[in-house]
Amino acid sequence: MSRPTPLEPAPRLARAVGLEPGDLWVKRDDLIGLGGGGNKVRKLEWTAGAARAEGATTLVTSGAAQSNHARLTAAAGARLGMDVVLVLAGAPSEGMTGNIALDGLFGARVVWAGEVGEAELEAVVAAVAEELRGRGARPVVIPFGGSSVLGAQGYVEAGRELLEQAPDLSTVVVALGSGGTMAGLVHSLGAERVLGVHCGAVADPEQTVSHLVGGLIGGLVVGGPAGGGPAGAPLRLRLDQVGPGYSALTEPVMDALTTAARTEGVVLDPIYTGRALAGLIAAVRDGQVRPGRRTVFLHTGGLPGLFGHAETLARARSAVADTAVRWPRI
Missing domain, CATH: 3.40.50.1100 (Rossmann fold)
Incomplete structure (x- = not known):
């Protein structure tokens, strides 16, 4: 940048x-x-950069439905040639506009976690990462908000x-x-x-x-x-x-x-x-x-x-x- x-x-x-x-x-x-x-790019220079250095194939992160961090993690993954899985609070709706539309444009996969709190959202992220490892991927979790x-x-x-x-x-x-x-x-x-x-x-x-x-x-x-x-x-x-x-x-x-x-x-x-x-x-x-x-x-x-x-x-x-x-x- x-x-x-x-x-x-x-x-x-x-x-x-x-x-x-x-x-x-x-x-x-x-x-x-x-x-x-947005500000999340400055954080992703460090977190996504470290994930790439570790040999990760997939970035996993979480946020609210309209998370700017999730959108920019999807963009960073596209730039780095890595898969991205976004665990978002809430459920899909007809009006999936704004950041959610861009998540899809950048090629991220979205997992909807339902109406959950911070601890429950982290638990879903951990489960998603474990499932990805079971499929042979090398995921790295980027923390909430980076x-x-x-x-x-x-x-x-x-x-x-x-x-x-x-x-x-x-x-x-x-x-x-x-x-x-x-x-x-x-x-x-x-x-x-x-x-x-x-x-x-x-x-x-x-x-x-x-x-x-x-x-x-x-x-x-x-x-x-x-x-x-x-x-x-x-x-x-x-x-x-x-x-x-x-x-x-x-x-x-x-x-x-x-x-x-x-x-x-x-x-x-x-x-x-x-x-x-x-x-x-x-x-x-x-x-x-x-x-x-x-x-x-x-x-x-x-x-x-x-x-x-x-x-x-x-x-x-x-x-x-x-x-x-x-x-x-x-």
Whole structure:
């Protein structure tokens, strides 16, 4: 993938959220080329790369039905010439759009695990991997969301890349899903400069990120820690944007999606980046993020997931219907 990903000014969005025009910048990890882009590619460079080095023939991973990580694992497998099996929570439906359609396009096989929790999903993944071994395949399991100490190394590197682009960085705001992206950034930037917005993907976001940061600090990656988590300042977390649950669309998130689109032409998704921007807006409102300081919003991708989220699409279509006219009226 090309490096570094762009760091773009967002002056109109800055004004809209209560910052000064020069304060807010967007780190465009959505523009990473593989499989539609997104933060999971940086993790897969390490996890899928290690699997290939081990002689694996098949990548097995898990996620929600509209998992960005699953989609990008399928793309990575296609690039590497490896089979991919995706174990997804839920059941097949008529509207298998968004990331699910791309999973099929990339050639992945999908195993539907039903409505299960984290532990049950992991058990299905283990059973699938064992069945594949029985058939003579050499599977390697990529963890949920790609978030392991190894995968988090991708965002240790990204944090260093960001510091080269913005040495005066005060705060980077990031969606907190399975935890690896935030953990890598905390390792390289320090906890005081990373604000994670919980998206509801894991039951205990603080413990999840702290565990990964602890692994990084324990010397499993190159370079010493910058602080944060178990060995440094407390993690900065916002837990106020989950709403009724992981897949639910809330008004603050819909407002964030609309604001980003109409000020900067930037498209976010309703599960991760939309929540992250809603968290940033709330953080400015309550003084956690202040004007006059460099703030970076990490765009972690996820656009295909928007097209798999029926409520968000319905809201977007209604906005078109409300303003549409037939020529020659205007």
